[in-house]
Amino acid sequence: MKKRLLILLTLGVFTFGMAQTADAPWRVNISANAIDIYPVGGTPSTLLPAGSQGGFFDDFTNVGDHWTIGGPTLSVERFLKGKFSVGAMLSINNVFKIEGNTAGTEYPYFSVDGFIKYSPFTGKGVRPFILGGWGLSSFESISLDDENPLFLSSNVSQQVVGGFGLDFYLASNLALSVQTNFKNPYETNGVRHFQHQAGLSYTFGSNDRDKDGIPDDKDKCPDVPGLKEFEGCPDTDEDGIPDNEDDCPEEAGSKELKGCPDSDGDGVADKDDKCPEESGSVETEGCPDSDNDGVHDGIDKCPDEVGVASNKGCPLDLEDQDGDGVPDAEDLCPEQAGTAEKNGCPDVSDAVVQTMNNYGAMINFMANSDRILGKKMFDTLEKIKALLEENPNGTFLIEGYSSSDGDEAYNQALSIKRAESVRNALIKMGVDVGRLEISGQGEANPLDSNETAEGRAKNRRVQFRLKMGN
Numbered sequence: 001m002k003k004r005l006l007i008l009l010t011l012g013v014f015t016f017g018m019a020q021t022a023d024a025p026w027r028v029n030i031s032a033n034a035i036d037i038y039p040v041g042g043t044p045s046t047l048l049p050a051g052s053q054g055g056f057f058d059d060f061t062n063v064g065d066h067w068t069i070g071g072p073t074l075s076v077e078r079f080l081k082g083k084f085s086v087g088a089m090l091s092i093n094n095v096f097k098i099e100g101n102t103a104g105t106e107y108p109y110f111s112v113d114g115f116i117k118y119s120p121f122t123g124k125g126v127r128p129f130i131l132g133g134w135g136l137s138s139f140e141s142i143s144l145d146d147e148n149p150l151f152l153s154s155n156v157s158q159q160v161v162g163g164f165g166l167d168f169y170l171a172s173n174l175a176l177s178v179q180t181n182f183k184n185p186y187e188t189n190g191v192r193h194f195q196h197q198a199g200l201s202y203t204f205g206s207n208d209r210d211k212d213g214i215p216d217d218k219d220k221c222p223d224v225p226g227l228k229e230f231e232g233c234p235d236t237d238e239d240g241i242p243d244n245e246d247d248c249p250e251e252a253g254s255k256e257l258k259g260c261p262d263s264d265g266d267g268v269a270d271k272d273d274k275c276p277e278e279s280g281s282v283e284t285e286g287c288p289d290s291d292n293d294g295v296h297d298g299i300d301k302c303p304d305e306v307g308v309a310s311n312k313g314c315p316l317d318l319e320d321q322d323g324d325g326v327p328d329a330e331d332l333c334p335e336q337a338g339t340a341e342k343n344g345c346p347d348v349s350d351a352v353v354q355t356m357n358n359y360g361a362m363i364n365f366m367a368n369s370d371r372i373l374g375k376k377m378f379d380t381l382e383k384i385k386a387l388l389e390e391n392p393n394g395t396f397l398i399e400g401y402s403s404s405d406g407d408e409a410y411n412q413a414l415s416i417k418r419a420e421s422v423r424n425a426l427i428k429m430g431v432d433v434g435r436l437e438i439s440g441q442g443e444a445n446p447l448d449s450n451e452t453a454e455g456r457a458k459n460r461r462v463q464f465r466l467k468m469g470n
Contacts, residue, residue, distance in 0.1 A: 027077040027085070029177055031199025034067040035095045035109055036060075040182075040192040053099050060194075068097045073197045077117065081209070088114045091195060095139065111137035111183065111195070113161050127167040129179075135161055137183055139191055157190030159183045172217055173203040220244060247271070274298045352391050356464040359384050360398075361447065363422060365460040367405055370417035372425055381422070384464075385429045395467040398422050398438045401445065403456035408442060416440030422462050437467060 041056045059066060070093035077087030091113075094106040113135025119127050138156040165179025178198045185192060208215055212225040212232055219232030221244055226233040230242035239252035239259055246259030248271060253260040260269035266279040266286055273286030275298050280287040287296035293306040293313055300313030301323075307314040312323070320327050362380045363372065372378070388396070400419030402411035419438035427433050448455035 025079045025203060026205040027079070027087075027201055027203045029073075029075040029077075029089075029199055029201040031073045031075075031177065031197040032069060032071040033073045033091050033093055033195055033197040034063070034069045035093050035193055035195055036066045036068070036097075037095070037191055037193040038062075038066040038097075038099055039194065066097050066099075067196065068093060068095045070094055071197075073195075073199070083119050085117045085119070086115070087117065088112065091197075107139045109137070109139055111135055111159075113159075113181075113183075115161060119167075125169060127169065127175075128164070129167065130164045131162070131179075131181070133161045135159055135183070137185065137190065137193075155189045157185040157187040159185040159190060167201065175201045175203075177201045352387060353464060353466050356384055356387055356396070359387075360422075360462045360464050361458070363462055364457055365418055367403070367456070367460070368414070370414060370421045372421055378425070381425050381429065385426055385431055388426075388431055388435065395435050395437060397465045397467045398436060399463045399465060400438065400440045401459055401461050401463070402443055403446075403459040404443050404450035405456060412440055412442035414440075415442050418460070419462055 038054045039056060039058045039060045040053060063069075071091070073089055073091040075087055075089035077085045079085045089112070091109070091111045093109040095109045096104050096106045098107075113133050115131045115133030115135075117129050117131040119129040121127050135158075136156055137159055140155065161181055161183050163179055163181030165177060167175040167177050169175045176198070177200070179196070181195045181197075183193055183195060208219070209222050210219070210225045210232070212219070212227075214226070214228060214232040216222040219226070220230075221233035221242075224234055224243075226242070227235065233242040233244045235242050235246075236249050237246070237252045237259070239246070239254075241253070241255060241259035243249040246253075248258075248260035248269070251259075251261050251270075253269070254262065257267075257269040260271055262268065262273070263270050263276050264273070264279045264286070266273070266281060268280065268282055268286035270276040273280070274296070275285075275287035278286075278288050278297075280289070280296060284294075284296035285298070287298040289296045289300070290303045291300070291306045291313075293300070293308070295307065295309050295313035297303045300307070302312075302314035305313075305315055311320070314320070359380050363377055365371070366373070372381070398419045400415035400417070400422075402415045402418070404411070406414075416438065417440075419440060423436045423438050426436060443450070443459075446455070446459045447461065448458040450456050450459060
């Protein structure tokens, strides 16, 4: 009675599921199965024939001695969104390959299981999968008249199921399926066992995720509703170019420009056109070139005079590398933007430079060392950094100095290292590397006498100078 009730319940679930998901894809499978109760942990049970079974996975592939091959196993699945499916399977067999079953008695086997399956790959060919679920199983004595039957109809037990397998697709809707499931009852009257199976699976029903009437295997855009003439892809801007081939899917355009518009009709799509409202050419990025010097008007500083690209479209006699309005021939700082009042050099006041030098004199070094030590020194560097940020123009030369300790060549090299240490520290604090240059002055220009220890300490320093020209 219990078995009949289970079958009716299972069929009822399937019928309800199909009624609710008539347009969903389905899969049915019929397989032979093999039941193996030997490699399940070796726990003796009064429900098993005489003789202990093997340890977990012992003799797992011993088909001849332990696998009772029979069947069938029938299963039905419904594919869900993504890579998951749900289903149920029904299996029967007559098990007789049991350790200790010397008489060869057959024990009818029955199980019904519900499961969730995950297939990580959805392409053609081989698809691995794993599954897990819950079910019921029963091993029954063939003769209910036995004085001590080993398996009774009351031995139906609940179980958890876990398994894995492979689908070998022979066609888009036909696959050879093999899998192994471990069924572990959590009731004392249950029997742990492996169920192996191999058979054929057939997929049917509508497989149209975006519900546009085009099957997924023929739909180039299976997740977005589209049109039949574009093989299932939409055409949002209605320009006759499907979105999957349209570089501008929300703006109507031409096929020649891959669906993008060209407002000025110069053959350059608006998205690539530097001058979308003025007709130009592909060579000039869609911009006009009034003086035909090869530098389009969008970047030409002298659009009505023939010039060269290296001088931003202006004639060479008016070359101005830093673009500050002072021709290089008159610019004392041709690579730094400045002012005419400063002859093309940055407008940084003498007071700012003097303040930086006052700070520089406070950065002293140990004898024979280029290391910056102590919080006080780094606080001074922070003040220098703040001054540079307040005065964003200009390149500064950091000059390193030494005392007269040691020979001249050594002190010259050491002074360069000290200037490098200060520059590197300022760069780490965020100062633009392009604004800082270094030089070593060795023992030159001492601030104090090198005859005293105090004087030598003052002379081990750095100074800052606004770089003028090259």
